Amino acid sequence: MLKEERFQLILTQLGQDQKVHLTDLSHVLKVSEDTVRRDIKELADQGLLKSVRGGAVPHSPGPHRFKDRVEYGNDQKQIIANKALRFLKDGQVAIFDGGTSAMLIAQALPKDIQLTVVTNSFPIASILEEHEKVEVLFAGGRLLKNSFVTIGNETIQYFRKFRADICFSGICSIHPELGVTGPDYEESEVKRAMVESSREIIALSTLEKLGTAEAYYVCPTNQLTTIITDQPDNLDAFEIYKVMGIKMV
Amino acid sequence: MLKEERFQLILTQLGQDQKVHLTDLSHVLKVSEDTVRRDIKELADQGLLKSVRGGAVPHSPGPHRFKDRVEYGNDQKQIIANKALRFLKDGQVAIFDGGTSAMLIAQALPKDIQLTVVTNSFPIASILEEHEKVEVLFAGGRLLKNSFVTIGNETIQYFRKFRADICFSGICSIHPELGVTGPDYEESEVKRAMVESSREIIALSTLEKLGTAEAYYVCPTNQLTTIITDQPDNLDAFEIYKVMGIKMV
């Protein structure tokens, strides 16, 4: 059995039970507990789970201080978050948008990664406050009540000053011809500024949003580098790749 | 059963019943009361609940969501806050700095006043989120961990764009000749930008800070419009007025 297979099985079981025990896994995977331990350690380093004494639990989104925090086991978006983590490398400058998807990435972020994060989201800034090695650059602007993000011209100008390595954007709708679109004018404007300030753009979306369109334009579809979806096994990935020409994960 | 599982169960039950008893938990979790006690202590250290005699209760939801929030009945500063409110009029543009004094003003602010508040403080923005008629303009910049304010050139540039009616600044030291000074270079720079962007400047200070000086210069003393102190009966007010030439409240 390949190591990757074990990883897959561990993560699957973790998703089902919200916990895994070393002894169980050792039995199921037919390897020693040491190996399971090492596997868990490796997955933990990737931020895909949290290693605890005797086993592992899902990388717990630590409670933070904003109302609109996402509930514990939001499976779909959690999957997206875990996939997204693989794209982040030490020392990068990353733009995080204000949606809940990006928020979950921040929550799932390992504590030891060194990053510069540019964001317009209070919740994300608040989460990252506990990450010693993450520098947070906050985009000023008009504060949008309820969603705790800044918007407006000031915000846009702030993002324009950067050339980030990577941008995580919770994209609303993606359409091959109509491009990326959103339901809110001002937020879409801000999203455009983010997208245009980053080398690599990771769109966070659910499958059902693909092929649909909203009122306000963000950017052409081919500007996206990667689309991350909530599909655990991306059977359709190649199919969509053919249609869209973008790498799916 | 993993320790994490116990934690999860304790928190879940706490969410349901708003309380948990040591003896019950000991029975449910099948561990000794000592262990439950230790678990509760650990969770309490993380701020996830409050340990009380015989069990635990949910962590009391404070007025807002930031760690460094000031306790409600901080008398001295509360006095300052109440005095400060008299200066605020409907429709004004007000700058609030990041200190705890300004925070208390925000907390004491009536819900029905219409204001535009410019600030670089997360806690203040968070507090004002509940004020329907207050528009919050947030100054971007580098996020200072622990104190939850933004600083740096970006922040300064943001404030420079405004001409506010009034500015509340938690001043550290005020000296007749040496002027207003602070202990931190970057924060002092930001304060200067705030002060220079406002018509009226209300310094929030305690009496013992008067006549002292710190390392970093903010502005000349005569640039202040008013000094608000924690002295309930301002007997010395006239005396200080004579010395400083500034109205005391």
Added chain:
DNA sequence: ATACTATTTGCAATAATTTGCAACTTTAAT
């Protein structure tokens, strides 16, 4: 294919943590 290197895996010894118990101290209520 073969030989060589690098990685992975299991095992054993050692270290660290967790847990329950017992003795003792503190707290709260009568």
Added chain:
DNA sequence: ATTAAAGTTGCAAATTATTGCAAATAGTAT
């Protein structure tokens, strides 16, 4: 003050982690 319940402390037993090392496996170049 007295008393019972809860909390604290120290300690030994059990469980879990870590480390070094040798055998097995996979990968690579000749």
